[in-house]
Amino acid sequence: xxxxxxxxxxxxxxxxxxxxxxxxxxxxxxxxxxxxxxxxxxxxxxxxxxxxxxxxxxxxxxxxxxxxxxxxxxxxxxxxxxxxxxxxxxxxxxxxxxxxxxxxxxxxxxxx
Amino acid sequence: xxxxxxxxxxxxxxxxxxxxxxxxxxxxxxxxxxxxxxxxxxxxxxxxxxxxxxxxxxxxxxxxxxxxxxxxxxxxxxxxxxxxxxxxxxxxxxxxxxxxxxxxxxxxxxxxx
Numbered sequence: 001x002x003x004x005x006x007x008x009x010x011x012x013x014x015x016x017x018x019x020x021x022x023x024x025x026x027x028x029x030x031x032x033x034x035x036x037x038x039x040x041x042x043x044x045x046x047x048x049x050x051x052x053x054x055x056x057x058x059x060x061x062x063x064x065x066x067x068x069x070x071x072x073x074x075x076x077x078x079x080x081x082x083x084x085x086x087x088x089x090x091x092x093x094x095x096x097x098x099x100x101x102x103x104x105x106x107x108x109x110x111x112x
Numbered sequence: 113x114x115x116x117x118x119x120x121x122x123x124x125x126x127x128x129x130x131x132x133x134x135x136x137x138x139x140x141x142x143x144x145x146x147x148x149x150x151x152x153x154x155x156x157x158x159x160x161x162x163x164x165x166x167x168x169x170x171x172x173x174x175x176x177x178x179x180x181x182x183x184x185x186x187x188x189x190x191x192x193x194x195x196x197x198x199x200x201x202x203x204x205x206x207x208x209x210x211x212x213x214x215x216x217x218x219x220x221x222x223x224x225x
Contacts, residue, residue, distance in 0.1 A: 043216035102155040
C-alpha cells in the first residue's frame with residue numbers, strides 16, 4: 001500500500017534557525033514528488049517537483065532534495081513569513097490519473 | 113497566466129440539503145481538473161478527476177458527484193448532505209497526464225449542521 005509520512009507534525013523555530021522537514025514515502029514506482037505550502041484557510045501553493053533520486057530544487061530559503069525513500073525540505077535562515085504547513089505528495093506509476101498521495105503535513109512556526 | 117476560481121468561499125448547509133460547488137479555470141485549454149477534500153487532521157483526499165468534458169472518474173465512493181459541462185468548469189454536487197461531508201473542498205488543475213504539478217484554487221469551507 002502506498003504511504004506517505006511527514007515529520008515532525010509541528011516544528012517551532014526561531015527566526016534564522018535552519019532546519020529540515022522530512023517526507024518518507026512508500027510507493028510502487030515514483031512518478032514525481034511534489035512539495036506544497038499551505039497557509040491557514042487557503043489552497044496549497046505549489047513549490048517544487050522532484051523526479052529522480054539525487055535531484056535538488058531551490059527557491060529562496062527553501063531547498064528540496066530527494067532519495068529513493070525520502071524527500072527533505074531544508075529551510076535556511078527562516079523568516080516569520082515562512083510559517084505555514086508544508087505538504088509533500090508523491091505520485092506513482094500505478095496510481096490512477098492524477099492521484100497524488102498527500103501527507104498530513106508539517107506545520108512550521110517561525111518566531112521573530 | 114492561469115487562474116483558478118472557486119465559489120462560494122464558505123457555506124453552511126443543513127443535513128439533507130443539496131450542494132453545488134463550482135470551479136473555473138482561466139488561461140489554459142483542456143486542463144485536467146480535480147476535486148479534493150481536506151478534513152481536519154487528515155491529508156488531502158482526491159474525490160474526482162476529469163481529463164475532458166463529460167469525463168469524470170471517482171476515487172472514493174460517497175454521496176457526492178462531479179460534472180464537467182464545459183472545458184474549464186468543474187462542479188461538485190450532492191443531493192443530500194451528510195454531517196461527514198463537512199470539510200475544506202479544493203479544486204485543482206494540471207496540464208498533461210497528471211505527472212505535472214497541480215495548481216489549487218482558494219477552496220470552499222463547507223459546514224454541514
